[in-house]
Amino acid sequence: DSGVTQTPKHLITATGQRVTLRCSPRSGDLSVYWYQQSLDQGLQFLIQYYNGEERAKGNILERFSAQQFPDLHSELNLSSLELGDSALYFCASSVSGGFGGYTFGSGTRLTVV
Amino acid sequence: TQLLEQSPQFLSIQEGENLTVYCNSSSVFSSLQWYRQEPGEGPVLLVTVVTGGEVKKLKRLTFQFGDARKDSSLHITAAQPGDTGLYLCAGWGAQKLVFGQGTRLTINP
Numbered sequence: 570d571s572g573v574t575q576t577p578k579h580l581i582t583a584t585g586q587r588v589t590l591r592c593s594p595r596s597g598d599l600s601v602y603w604y605q606q607s608l609d610q611g612l613q614f615l616i617q618y619y620n621g622e623e624r625a626k627g628n629i630l631e632r633f634s635a636q637q638f639p640d641l642h643s644e645l646n647l648s649s650l651e652l653g654d655s656a657l658y659f660c661a662s663s664v665s666g667g668f669g670g671y672t673f674g675s676g677t678r679l680t681v682v
Numbered sequence: 683t684q685l686l687e688q689s690p691q692f693l694s695i696q697e698g699e700n701l702t703v704y705c706n707s708s709s710v711f712s713s714l715q716w717y718r719q720e721p722g723e724g725p726v727l728l729v730t731v732v733t734g735g736e737v738k739k740l741k742r743l744t745f746q747f748g749d750a751r752k753d754s755s756l757h758i759t760a761a762q763p764g765d766t767g768l769y770l771c772a773g774w775g776a777q778k779l780v781f782g783q784g785t786r787l788t789i790n791p
Binding site for chain 2: 571573611612614659661666667668669670673676678
């Protein structure tokens, strides 16, 4: 157990739908990062939050949004889902930045049918 | 744009052999990290190297950071089936953590 909790572990949904992925960071970590991993794209950075505020954006689509709540858990919202959104979605956390490395959760496998 | 290139992308060897995985960039990084990822799980941090020329050992795994802090290598001695997995290098610089595409390693019994 890495200390980063992601739910659900698996999600199957239809095209056009909206889903919410949840992440609880490791105790004491203020930064949360979301990544998408597909077979042909590797780990793609989506977005970072630090202590409730958006800190950095990567290759996140406009159909995707995220937020970090006062208790530091984070949610990634994916809407108008397309087949190509099928992937593993990882949350990672760190105390502040990434100098010393991230702690990853076990991911949510999203399948869009 | 910071990019990290890993080589080889795929490596399949027999148990007991030695191997080296490379991670190269034209950018300088403040730190370089190696992760291992098993199927269905998230990447797990193995080591962070910070100083140019630094060498760290983790049992049969040896990690080296290049003198110019632009590249790194992972050497595994006497590989075992339990070493099978996806190995990712990641560089921290300009407030970003950049991942390589990974090396998928298979150790055959």
